[in-house]
Amino acid sequence: GAVVSQHPSWVICKSGTSVKIECRSLDFQATTMFWYRQFPKQSLMLMATSNEGSKATYEQGVEKDKFLINHASLTLSTLTVTSAHPEDSSFYICSVSAGTGNQPQHFGDGTRLSIL
């Protein structure tokens, strides 16, 4: 399966700070990456689909101006949480699909974001 690297693994910062999370596909050229958010003891909720060279597609209820996604190359997508507040504290995980159509998704290690 695809090898996915996510960085950083853990961030603690003050309210109002913007935080950038990187997701890299190390062995596969990914035209599409997915960003999920997972609150404690809950399931994975898709936030947005990141498309290389074009705008991301956001799920209903996800603010695109708050969660900025950039997918400038086939191996890197970034998620920036702008002006983060305590309610944004969560586990953010990216994934890469190994091909077109319905294929397995392989996840990065996740980023635990804590906003004080």
Added chain:
Amino acid sequence: GENVEQHPSTLSVQEGDSAVIKCTYSDSASNYFPWYKQELGKRPQLIIDIRSNVGEKKDQRIAVTLNKTAKHFSLHITETQPEDSAVYFCAAPSNYKLTFGKGTLLTVNP
């Protein structure tokens, strides 16, 4: 969009027993059904998946069955071991996006 229901939410078994987790889905066009295992604080890991052209798939102690008519699929773990303890998620696709079930916390007691 897809709606995925997963049961039970928690499951406790004795080591060596079998565990079964069930999921239902709503989109009859869905044709790929993965199962993920997530240990505390770690990434979800794909453990087995099945496509709609088969009814069952097995990999050592893990098996998945699919009933397309009834729109449900199940994960079966036999001879459970303490290291099987984790949260398990089923998922189903719609428009190349995965919708996940709410998860099942499996505890295997030694």
